[in-house]
Amino acid sequence: MKPLLEIRDVSLSYHTTAGETPALSHLTFNLMPGEFLAVVGPSGCGKSTLLNLICGLLTAEEGSVLMNDTPPSPGDPRIGYMLQKDHLLEWRTIYRNVILGLEIRGELTHEKLNYIEHMLCTYGLDKFRDAHPSQLSGGMRQRAALIRTLALKPELLLLDEPFSALDYQTRLNVSDDIGRIMKKENKPAILVTHDISEAISMADRIIVLTRRPATVARIITIDLELADRTPLASRNAPKFKSYFNLIWKELNQHA
Known part of the structure; x- marks a missing residue:
């Protein structure tokens, strides 16, 4: 291989x-x-x-x-890159943080948004989609940061x-x-x-x-x-x- x-x-x-x-x-x-x-x-x-x-x-x-x-x-x-800090933006909801990379790249396609929905549901963040980062625990914030990275399908x-x-x-x-x-x-x-x-x-x-x-x-x-x-x-x-x-x-x- x-x-x-x-x-x-x-x-x-x-x-x-x-x-x-x-x-x-x-x-x-x-x-x-x-x-x-x-x-x-x-x-x-x-x-x-x-x-x-x-x-x-x-x-x-x-x-x-x-x-x-x-x-x-x-x-x-x-290549996707996760740093020590989650760098979630407080003025955006968790959902809008997760789609940020796709938004910047102009890739908010139906397929990729469905993929994000799937990950939010699978990894326990769907109920917090409208919350802001300060309302989440450190662990949940890191999970959101990972979904944001994986959404770009690196x-x-x-x-x-x-x-x-x-x-x-x-x-x-x-x-x-x-x-x-x-x-x-x-x-x-x-x-x-x-x-x-x-x-x-x-x-x-x-x-x-x-x-x-x-x-x-x-x-x-x-x-x-x-x-x-x-x-x-x-x-x-x-x-x-x-x-x-x-x-x-x-x-x-x-x-």
């Missing part, structure tokens, strides 16, 4: 009047269709920089980033610590919700997170990065041997602790 995304020997440095700061060094990995990757590494190692390269906001100085053999460009419609979803602003209990519930949604929608994704448990519970493979300039220290395939794997069920799997200890050891070796 051909990879959806190919990262080949990618390097990038930031340049200021104070000098050059290497951020990424010779990164190489693939993302397969339908796969969920997680990226972990020391704070400040360049994880968010990597996502900005993948979505075309930055350009590699060396190497290549290819999605189906084509480099991404800024605003690439093939081929790849990038998640930059989308649960980090939530309290622990809400974070567990929302990650489980979003994990189920991703599985149901069969969307390939790359999740950047500082939370090892979150990475193990959601990902098919985990890329461990070194400190800056980041290189790939190790790529770990997660097989928890669960018949019906969900993020919450994954945390109770017998092999979960072994993966946690392995990744913890890798991170400490390269911190």
Whole structure:
């Protein structure tokens, strides 16, 4: 099977009047269709920089980033991006927030509006369609942000610590919700997170990065041997602790 995304020997440095700061060094990995990757590494190692390269906001100085053999460009419609904050607009209702991307693109078609209706009903937001963001919990807001992103039908979803602003209990519930949604929608994704448990519970493979300039220290395939794997069920799997200890050891070796 051909990879959806190919990262080949990618390097990038930031340049200021104070000098050059290497951020990424010779990164190489693939993302397969339908796969969920997680990226972990020391704070400040360049994880968010990597996502900005993948979505075309930055350009590699060396190497290549290819999605189906084509480099991404800024605003690439093939790629959806969820950030730490939901960025819902308070003066718009939840429904009008969810359709915002389609509105901007001029794609408010009957088919896509029906798709939004389906997702609002399926994921428990239909009753809150006329509410404003401040009236919703943090978890429900993130669910709305995900529906807004999925409404554009991206081929790849990038998640930059989308649960980090939530309290622990809400974070567990929302990650489980979003994990189920991703599985149901069969969307390939790359999740950047500082939370090892979150990475193990959601990902098919985990890329461990070194400190800056980041290189790939190790790529770990997660097989928890669960018949019906969900993020919450994954945390109770017998092999979960072994993966946690392995990744913890890798991170400490390269911190």
